[in-house]
Amino acid sequence: MTSRRRPDHASGHPALRRTAAGLTAALATVVLAGCSIFPFPNEAPTDQDGTALPEANASGYAELPLYFVALSGDFPPATTGRDVACQDLLVRASSVPVKTEDRVGSAVGFLIDDEQYSHGDPAITNSVDPSEDGLLYSSSRVEGDTVTVELTGDVVTRSQCESFRIRAQLNRTAAAAAGVENAEILVDGVRLEEILGLPELELGEEFTTPADEPAPGEGTDSTEGAAPEGGTGETDELDEIGDPNQLNGNQG
Numbered sequence: 001m002t003s004r005r006r007p008d009h010a011s012g013h014p015a016l017r018r019t020a021a022g023l024t025a026a027l028a029t030v031v032l033a034g035c036s037i038f039p040f041p042n043e044a045p046t047d048q049d050g051t052a053l054p055e056a057n058a059s060g061y062a063e064l065p066l067y068f069v070a071l072s073g074d075f076p077p078a079t080t081g082r083d084v085a086c087q088d089l090l091v092r093a094s095s096v097p098v099k100t101e102d103r104v105g106s107a108v109g110f111l112i113d114d115e116q117y118s119h120g121d122p123a124i125t126n127s128v129d130p131s132e133d134g135l136l137y138s139s140s141r142v143e144g145d146t147v148t149v150e151l152t153g154d155v156v157t158r159s160q161c162e163s164f165r166i167r168a169q170l171n172r173t174a175a176a177a178a179g180v181e182n183a184e185i186l187v188d189g190v191r192l193e194e195i196l197g198l199p200e201l202e203l204g205e206e207f208t209t210p211a212d213e214p215a216p217g218e219g220t221d222s223t224e225g226a227a228p229e230g231g232t233g234e235t236d237e238l239d240e241i242g243d244p245n246q247l248n249g250n251q252g
Contacts, residue, residue, distance in 0.1 A: 004101070005225075046210075052084055062099075063096070064177060065107060066093045066174045067090055067093070067172040068090075068119070068124035069088050069090055069124065069165045070088065070091055071123075071125060072086060072089075074122045075122060076124065076196050077122075078210070083203065083204025083205065085231060087163070089209070092141060092164075100244065103178070104177045107174070108177070109174050111128040111129075111170065112128055112135050113131070113132060117130075128169055134155075134156060135153040138152050138175065144180075146151075146181070147174050149184070149186065151171070153187070163198055165214040168185075168201065170192065171201055235244065
């Protein structure tokens with residue numbers, strides 16, 4: 001699959017594009033799953049994995065749920081996630097608080113517009129990143145326990161393992177942002193599974209990596225987690241990612 005250059009204003013959602021752009025510029029103060037970020041999780045609504053969803057504060061700002069992938073053989077320590085395929089781990093992170101009227105669009109748009117493939121060391125990775133120039137969020141709707149996300153453009157994948165990661169990241173991020181159990185991702189009206197040639201989504205058992213060192217993996221391919229062609233391959237420290245003041249144009 002090849003990507004095509006996207007038009008500057010193809011989305012038809014300028015406010016959403018500004019929010020996603022600001023979110024990408026600031027990225028996230030990433031909080032990996034397994035760390036407590038909710039003071040009273042039993043009193044908050046939960047997503048499909050039972051994780052409490054952040055509630056908006058008095059100003060209407062709330063964190064967005066985002067899913068990334070820790071590659072086999074290079075897991076961050078003390079990180080909880082679920083096997084996605086190829087012995088990679090799907091892990092949940094949270095953005096800095098953002099004010100948006102479309103949580104699904106902002107969360108999915110963040111994955112698409114993210115300018116970095118990897119974050120942290122050991123890194124969590126974003127396999128949606130190579131599709132940045134060819135993929136656009138269009139809309140979403142919730143019916144019952146399923147959110148349907150409409151995308152347009154081209155999905156870029158470099159391997160079957162990466163296809164599994166792309167689908168899992170988009171699917172779980174959309175479902176968590178909508179607060180429902182299931183998600184259906186469509187690209188120009190076609191199911192993502194059909195485009196990527198994948199079976200229905202089935203995540204493995206939840207797993208927490210050891211606290212002292214990254215968990216070892218088997219069958220690791222040193223090229224599988226490489227940065228996208230043309231990228232620097234550099235990573236940034238998790239605790240230095242993101243500045244809330246950059247969101248929504250509020251720069252000091």
